Structures are given as structure tokens and as C-alpha cells.
Amino acid sequence: MSFLNHYIYYIGAFGLIFIGLYIVLVKHNLIKVIIGLSIMETGVNLFLISIGYIKGGTAPIFSTPEIEAARMVDPVPQALVLTAIVIGVAVLALALSLAIRLYQHYGTLNLRKIKEQRW
Amino acid sequence: MRRIISILLLGIIALGITLSLAKIPFGTPKTKVGRYYIDKGVEETGATNIVTSVVVNYRAFDTLGEVTVLFIAAIGLGAVLTTGRRKKPERKIEPASLVLYTGCRFLFPLILLFGAYIFVHGHLTPGGGFQGGAIVASAFVLTYLGCRERRISERGSKLAESLGGLIFVIVGLVGLAVGGYFLMNFLPKGIPNFLFSAGIIPILYIVIGVKVGSELAGIIDNLIEESE
Numbered sequence: 001m002s003f004l005n006h007y008i009y010y011i012g013a014f015g016l017i018f019i020g021l022y023i024v025l026v027k028h029n030l031i032k033v034i035i036g037l038s039i040m041e042t043g044v045n046l047f048l049i050s051i052g053y054i055k056g057g058t059a060p061i062f063s064t065p066e067i068e069a070a071r072m073v074d075p076v077p078q079a080l081v082l083t084a085i086v087i088g089v090a091v092l093a094l095a096l097s098l099a100i101r102l103y104q105h106y107g108t109l110n111l112r113k114i115k116e117q118r119w
Numbered sequence: 120m121r122r123i124i125s126i127l128l129l130g131i132i133a134l135g136i137t138l139s140l141a142k143i144p145f146g147t148p149k150t151k152v153g154r155y156y157i158d159k160g161v162e163e164t165g166a167t168n169i170v171t172s173v174v175v176n177y178r179a180f181d182t183l184g185e186v187t188v189l190f191i192a193a194i195g196l197g198a199v200l201t202t203g204r205r206k207k208p209e210r211k212i213e214p215a216s217l218v219l220y221t222g223c224r225f226l227f228p229l230i231l232l233f234g235a236y237i238f239v240h241g242h243l244t245p246g247g248g249f250q251g252g253a254i255v256a257s258a259f260v261l262t263y264l265g266c267r268e269r270r271i272s273e274r275g276s277k278l279a280e281s282l283g284g285l286i287f288v289i290v291g292l293v294g295l296a297v298g299g300y301f302l303m304n305f306l307p308k309g310i311p312n313f314l315f316s317a318g319i320i321p322i323l324y325i326v327i328g329v330k331v332g333s334e335l336a337g338i339i340d341n342l343i344e345e346s347e
Contacts, residue, residue, distance in 0.1 A: 006145050014136060018129050025125040052153065055146035060169035061245065062161055062311070072169070074153035075160075079173040083185040086249045086331060090192035093338045097196045100345060 009050035016043030030102065030109040034095045041088045045081045052077035165308030165317035166242035174247065175323045179302040182323075183287060186330060190284065193334045200341050215265055223265025230258035238328030242317045248324040252331025259336040263343050271340055276333040283330030290319055290326075 004011075016039055023036025052074030058067060060075040099109065106114050148154060156169055156177065164172040174182050214220070238251030259271060294303030302319075309316030 007140070009145065010140055014133070014140075018133060021132075022125060022129060025128070026122055050145070051143075051149065053146055054148055059245065060157055062167040062169075063244065069157050072157050074148065074150055075156055075169040075173050076150060076153045078170045079178065082170065082174060082247070082249055083182065086253060086335075087185060087188050087192070089253075089335065090189050090196075090338065093342065094192045094196045094199070097199045097342065097345070101199055 009053065010047070013043050013047035013050055016040070016046060019043075028111050030099050030111055030114075033111070034092065034099060037095070038088070038092055041084075045084060045088075048077040048081050048084075161311050164304060164320065165311055166320050167311050168242055168244065168247075171242045171247050171320060171324065172317075175241075175320050175327070176302075176304055176317075179291070179323065182327070183291070183302075186284065186287065186327060189331065189334055190280070193280075193338055196338055197341050200345050219265045223261050227258050227262055230261065231255060234258065234328070234332065238324050239321065240314070241324040241328075242320045243312060243314070248327025249331055251324075251328040253335060255328065255332030256335030256339065260339055263339060271336055273337070273340065276337045276340070279329050279333040280337065283326045283333070286326045287323060287330075290322060294319070 020036045020038070020040030020043060023039065024033050027033055027036065054071070054073050057071050057073035060072040060078070061067075062069075102114065103109055108114065143149075156173055160169045160172045161167060164176045166172040166176065215223075234251045234254035234257075236251075237246040237254055238248045241247030241251070262271075291302040294305050295301045297303065297305045304318040304320070306318035306322075308318050311317075314321075
């Protein structure tokens with residue numbers, strides 16, 4: 001039980017990363033591959049946040065005087081993930097726009113069929 | 120066959136990661152730099168939200184790079200979608216029902232106000248330019264879904280985006296001219312926990328909020344135009 005207590009966040013984060021990786025490796029539909037990449041990205045963000053966590057820690061904001069600095073979680077991973085989420089949305093939109101163009105060009109989103117076709 | 124191979128591959132990767140992660144204890148302080156930011160952040164930057172002081176003061180140059188990545192993604196999306204787009208005959212858009220139309224017109228300014236609140240108070244409360252920008256963009260999603268005949272002007276969003284980037288760089292260059300390094304916090308830091316404090320941090324976060332909001336709204340506009 002203590003094992004779960006210690007590592008549950010790592011297990012969750014890497015679970016998401018592996019689910020995403022499995023989708024990317026196995027599925028043939030391009031939309032599903034993009035969804036898999038998105039799930040992987042969520043897992044990476046969760047992993048970064050959980051690395052910075054401190055047992056019983058508070059958010060690193062001095063909003064009231066009674067918050068003590070010693071119990072704050074690490075702000076650096078949070079700052080990285082904050083920007084990574086918004087960039088992830090933009091990159092996801094870019095990937096979807098490429099999928100739209102591919103569909104218009106080939107008439108299919110199946111990656112195997114796209115590889116077979118030579119214009 | 121493909122499935123079995125990929126599951127085997129994932130198993131090998133999982134084994135390696137477990138062996139290395141088992142040595143990293145969960146829930147203990149790991150970086151010295153994070154501790155430094157917490158101890159000295161308020162005193163050095165004037166922002167009570169330490170995450171904000173990391174994003175737009177200590178690592179502001181890095182944030183400029185991230186904003187540029189966002190800009191390039193938006194430009195790339197526009198370039199991919201607009202090349203080869205033929206002029207389609209104007210399709211009649213079915214207007215939304217009265218309840219939906221009135222509801223989204225009522226909510227639109229309130230959501231914009233909330234987004235602006237989030238990015239103006241980025242140095243005091245949880246939030247900031249990126250989150251506030253995402254909320255502003257969600258207001259535009261609402262108008263596209265609810266009042267479908269309305270469109271944001273493409274020139275307006277491009278203008279807001281470019282002005283945002285320009286002001287960010289100009290503030291950085293003024294810091295270079297005044298104090299000797301790029302993006303120096305040259306304004307007075309004020310008293311912590313007041314709205315007008317923390318020097319250039321609120322300015323940069325407002326600029327980032329406007330830029331992110333207009334970029335995400337532009338992305339949505341491009342994608343919706345494509346679907347029609």
C-alpha cells in the first residue's frame with residue numbers, strides 16, 4: 001500500500017504516456033493518432049507537475065501572511081507546464097489542419113492507404 | 120502481430136522507467152533553484168505569485184520563445200488551410216434560435232471581462248496571460264457556436280497579435296537600454312499584494328494575454344472557415 005502512496009502520480013502519468021504511445025504505434029486512423037499524441041502530452045505535463053510536488057505543500061503564492069515559504073511546492077515545473085499546455089493546443093490545431101489537407105488530397109485518413117498511394 | 124510487438128516494446132520501456140524512477144522519491148524538494156525562487160522571489164520581483172515571477176521575470180526570455188512557438192503554430196495553420204482554398208459559393212447559414220443568440224450575446228462580454236481579470240491579476244492570484252488568453256478565446260468559440268453569422272475581423276486579430284509581440288520585445292529592449300540586460304525589471308516594484316506592483320510583470324502578462332487570446336481566436340476562425 002505504501003508503494004501506491006509513494007508512486008501513484010508517477011504511475012498515472014506514465015500510464016497516460018503509455019496509452020498514448022500504444023495508440024500512436026497501433027492505430028491507422030490519423031485522427032486517432034493525433035488523439036494519442038494529445039494523451040501523451042497530458043501524461044508528460046502530469047509527470048512534470050508531480051516531480052515538483054512536496055508532501056503537504058501549498059501553491060507557491062504569498063496571498064496571505066500566514067503561508068510559510070518552507071511548505072511551498074516547486075514553482076519551476078509549474079511555470080514550464082503553464083506554457084506547454086497552451087502551446088499544446090496550438091500544435092494540436094496545426095496537426096488537425098494537416099489532417100484536413102491530407103483528407104482532401106487522398107480522400108482517406110487511413111495511414112496505410114496513404115502510404116500505398118502514389119498520387 | 121503489430122499489437123504484440125508494440126506491447127512488448129512498451130513493456131521494455133516501462134521496465135526501464137520503473138527501474139530509474141524507483142530511485143527518485145516522490146514528494147521531496149528536488150531543485151535548489153525552485154527553493155531560491157520561493158525565498159527571494161517576492162523581494163526581487165515584487166510579484167506574490169512565484170510561478171508568475173518565474174514565467175515573466177526570471178525566465179522571461181524563455182517565455183518570449185514560447186510565445187513565438189505559438190505564433191509560428193498559428194501562422195502555419197493559416198498557411199496550411201488557406202493555400203489552395205477555392206472560393207466557395209456563399210452558403211446560407213441557418214441562424215441560431217433566439218434563446219441561444221441572446222444568451223451568447225449576454226455572456227460574451229462577461230467572459231471577456233473574466234479573461235481580462237485573470238490576466239491583469241496574474242502577479243497576485245493563480246492565473247496569468249496564458250490562462251486568461253485561453254478564456255478570452257473561449258468567448259470567441261461561444262460566439263461561433265451560438266451566433267453563427269458573427270465573425271471576428273481577421274485584420275483585428277492579426278493587429279492585436281502583432282502589437283502584443285511588438286510590445287513584449289520593446290519592453291525587453293527598454294530594459295536592455297536602461298539596465299544592461301534584456302527584459303530587465305526597470306519599473307518600481309511597489310508594495311507586494313497590490314495591483315500596481317511588480318514592475319513590468321503586469322504589462323508583459325497583459326500583452327501575453329491579448330496575444331494568446333487573439334492567436335487562439337484566429338486558429339478557431341481558420342478551422343471554422345474550413346469546415347463550411
